[in-house]
Amino acid sequence: MVEKKDIEKLIIQNKKSTLKNHWNDAFFYNTIKYSGEIKPNELLIWRSAHFLRGAYPVFHLTFDQKGELNGIKTEKNPYHKLLNKISIGFFIILALVLLFTTEFKTAIIGISGISIIGTLLHLVMYKAKKYESKILTDELKEAIENIERENNPELINIPKTELKREKVKEWTFTKVLTRLLLYPFCLLMLYLCILMIFNPDPYYPRQRPLGIIGIIIIGGYLVADITIIVKNLIKNKNYS
Numbered sequence: 001m002v003e004k005k006d007i008e009k010l011i012i013q014n015k016k017s018t019l020k021n022h023w024n025d026a027f028f029y030n031t032i033k034y035s036g037e038i039k040p041n042e043l044l045i046w047r048s049a050h051f052l053r054g055a056y057p058v059f060h061l062t063f064d065q066k067g068e069l070n071g072i073k074t075e076k077n078p079y080h081k082l083l084n085k086i087s088i089g090f091f092i093i094l095a096l097v098l099l100f101t102t103e104f105k106t107a108i109i110g111i112s113g114i115s116i117i118g119t120l121l122h123l124v125m126y127k128a129k130k131y132e133s134k135i136l137t138d139e140l141k142e143a144i145e146n147i148e149r150e151n152n153p154e155l156i157n158i159p160k161t162e163l164k165r166e167k168v169k170e171w172t173f174t175k176v177l178t179r180l181l182l183y184p185f186c187l188l189m190l191y192l193c194i195l196m197i198f199n200p201d202p203y204y205p206r207q208r209p210l211g212i213i214g215i216i217i218i219g220g221y222l223v224a225d226i227t228i229i230v231k232n233l234i235k236n237k238n239y240s
Contacts, residue, residue: 004067006147007043011036017044017058022079026054033143041065045140046077049132054079055125057133059140069144074133091118113210116189117217123182124221131228179225186218193218 013035015021025035025048037044043061048054057074064070076084091114098110169175196211 001068002144002148002151004041004043004061004063004069006151007045007061007069007144008038010034010143010147011038011043011045014038017046017077019078019082022046022054022077025056026079034140047136049129049136052125052128052132054083055129055132056080056136059137072140074137113214117214120186120221121217124217124224127221127228128224131231183222186222189218190215 011034015035015037017037021035025046034045034047036046041063043059043063045059045061046056049056054077056077058077060073060075061069062071062073095111095114098107098114102110193211193214196207196214200207200211
């Protein structure tokens, strides 16, 4: 078993899990492992994600009365929670502005467009966050595993490849169905965005910038999803 005093050695930067500290960590890729808050029967450990920066999880490690590890759970850090609330508030305000400052038909079209773009942006961020959280989780588990191997000499001769690795299920029914529905829809939206850029309606001058934004978000979703699929397939192959 791994004891609390051993895992505490992983914490290089001892600080509280506050909005201010996570705000600062969000703007820098922390290559130091790890930042953390030490509590009597719990450790809060984190480090920033490589691509998403502030969307990293906080790992809660709990210990029994003997100081032995008995559980790990994750939650969003305070900065990430605040960012989600700001994003939701921004889209709501933008929809209300369209509703009260434009014609009803134009407002409905604009709100529909905002909803689609917001949904795709959420999917991009969700997939990227899920992928990076998996990397950080595996990284922490490996660090704890190394400590356990050091504390138990009989495990040293066991190759790490024989230890349990969780494969990513990339072709579940839900994922396949979602992609069968979203990919054609995204291609259609990309086509419409291209038309908005190269053949805009003269009565709606905002079509061109909206088309560019749409291509960035929709293209970003497709690239992120395909990249994650490829990386997970390579990782699963290495585990087999």
